[in-house]
Amino acid sequence: MPEGHTIHRLAARHRELFAGRVVAVDSPQGRFAAGATLIDGRRLIDTEAYGKHLLHHFADELSLHIHLGLYGKFADGELPLPPPVGQLRMRMSGGGHWLELRGPTACEVLEPPAVAVLRARLGQDPLRDDADPLFAYGKVRSSTKPVFALLLDQSVVAGCGLIYANEVLFRAGLAPTTPGRFVTAAGWQEMWDDLRALMKEGVARGRIDTVHTAHTPEAMRRAPRVDRHGGEVYVYRRPGQPCLVCGTAVQRGSLAGRNLYWCPTCQPG
DNA sequence: CAGATATGACAAC
């Protein structure tokens, strides 16, 4: 379930398990064999999440960079190591624990210049204290692209994924197709604050919940709202079902190659 | 057991 909150959770988890320890790393599948050799037996100094990217910083300025993509998954547990099952790209162990990684888009070892390049291409991460929402707004206000696409653009907002983008637009009452240049400074600040609060809650809970306001009993009965991902949502993956606020059928569409969901009544335009 | 599906990103048209 890789939106930014998941990556920040993983960074904290991996820090707890392995930071300060010497770890063994290998690649049973073989596709990360060369990279594993570079960090095997080194000390993990610290972990870091930046948007949807996870970094494990090792001694001697080597960093393991992981991007889960759509399918990537981590698992961890207590030693002994379980026998490798399926496509196991990367395996790490040390300090009494093991970590398994399957199906990532990226799993590579980077030196400092490459890490700098990565940071430079990422936008503002609402979960990081160094984020600057005004810098992101500068890109939004000068763009004709739909605000939905801008939220998902990792060089604008790092870490926002499909669920957060759809849900935060619903909560803002903003049509997903609204061009960036039509988003006011106040509107952006409000949406940013909302997104940051939702994502922080996502880190704490390990799931995406966006339905917090009280509804009428009739609204509560309208439809189940717990998505497969385990969280409570207003519009995400609820096409054809009644809007939890007004009862209008939730619409589904495609924009910038991503699935779009919105309520035409609550998000006019 | 085949086929569809999944919260992502990138290259190529």
Added chain:
DNA sequence: TTGTCCTATCTGG
């Protein structure tokens, strides 16, 4: 915009 890649899991027959 379309195609492609990464892998596991859920669905229907």
